Amino acid sequence: xxxxxxxxxxxxxxxxxxxxxxxxxxxxxxxxxxxxxxxxxxxxxxxxxxxxxxxxxxxxxxxxxxxxxxxxxxxxxxxxxxxxxxxxxxxxxxxxxxxxxxxxxxxxxxxxxxxxxxxxxxxxxxxxxxxxxxxxxxxxxxxxxxxxxxxxxxxxxxxxxxxxxxxxxxxxxxxxxxxxxxxxxxxxxxxxxxxxxxxxxxxxxxxxxxxxxxxxxxxxxxxxxxxxxxxxxxxxxxxxxxxx
Numbered sequence: 001x002x003x004x005x006x007x008x009x010x011x012x013x014x015x016x017x018x019x020x021x022x023x024x025x026x027x028x029x030x031x032x033x034x035x036x037x038x039x040x041x042x043x044x045x046x047x048x049x050x051x052x053x054x055x056x057x058x059x060x061x062x063x064x065x066x067x068x069x070x071x072x073x074x075x076x077x078x079x080x081x082x083x084x085x086x087x088x089x090x091x092x093x094x095x096x097x098x099x100x101x102x103x104x105x106x107x108x109x110x111x112x113x114x115x116x117x118x119x120x121x122x123x124x125x126x127x128x129x130x131x132x133x134x135x136x137x138x139x140x141x142x143x144x145x146x147x148x149x150x151x152x153x154x155x156x157x158x159x160x161x162x163x164x165x166x167x168x169x170x171x172x173x174x175x176x177x178x179x180x181x182x183x184x185x186x187x188x189x190x191x192x193x194x195x196x197x198x199x200x201x202x203x204x205x206x207x208x209x210x211x212x213x214x215x216x217x218x219x220x221x222x223x224x225x226x227x228x229x230x231x232x233x234x235x236x237x238x239x240x241x242x243x244x
Contacts, residue, residue: 009071009108010049012154022153025181028194029207032180033101033130036211037061040128042098048087048119049105063099088114092122099128106163107133107155116170125216129172132209133158140181140206160208172212179205 016022045063049070069083069090085091088111100119106112119129135141136157164174182197182205197205 013104013108016153025153025207028180029103029132029209032178032207032209033103033132036130036176036178036209037099037101037128040099042124042127044097045099045101046092046097046122047101047103048090048115049103049108088118090118090122094121095124097122097127098124099130102129102131104132104134104153104155106131106166107157112158113166113170116166116172120171120214123214125214127214128175129167129212129214130209131163131167131212132207133160133163135160135179135204135206135208138181138204138206139183160203160210163208163210167210167212171215173215175211175213177211178209179203179207180209181206 017026040061040063042063044065044067045061046067046069067081067083069085069087071085071087083091087105087109100123102115102119105115109115123129134153134155134157137159141157160177164177167174179198179202180194182201183193
């Protein structure tokens with residue numbers, strides 16, 4: 001894991017993931033993201049804002065070429081190429097990436113919609129995007145609001161509905177929305193609570209993962225309009241006759 005830097009917007013999140021609660025949430029979140037990336041194929045997978053909890057997830061991905069992009073520095077121990085870049089101006093060609101993972105990136109960027117616009121630019125048509133975030137209107141979110149000193153993850157939380165609106169405005173279509181973290185991810189009944197939450201009160205999960213696909217605008221060719229001359233007399237005009 002990289003050392004915290006005053007210019008690193010993801011350093012507080014990395015420090016939170018190193019806590020006992022953060023490590024448990026990372027395992028739950030990785031399983032959720034793995035389900036969304038299970039049927040994603042291609043040549044290049046890009047993770048932006050490389051969180052340390054997803055290094056093992058990327059190593060088992062079916063997409064073998066992996067690229068990590070961050071605004072501050074590399075993540076030690078992570079596999080794949082690493083690029084230092086402004087997240088609103090990615091040094092990637094347009095229509096060149098098959099899948100992109102944004103783990104809590106929008107919560108730590110001052111211009112989340114600009115990041116989504118760049119993601120839409122570099123994704124190929126029908127390319128997949130997975131976005132994760134913490135749900136403020138959840139039992140976990142209320143716990144963080146009431147007791148911020150007891151392990152609140154850093155960042156500005158957005159509702160899943162707001163993120164889906166941004167995605168639709170940026171040219172994406174939502175394929176699936178998955179919720180998790182319906183209670184503390186530790187304890188004897190943690191798995192039971194997760195199963196009940198997914199079945200009965202999914203929107204109250206403290207964590208959401210959205211999979212979206214880049215829409216492709218198909219153009220319908222229009223045949224050129226040809227003007228046809230219509231004869232007044234279908235059989236032709238009669239020859240004039242001369243009277244004797």
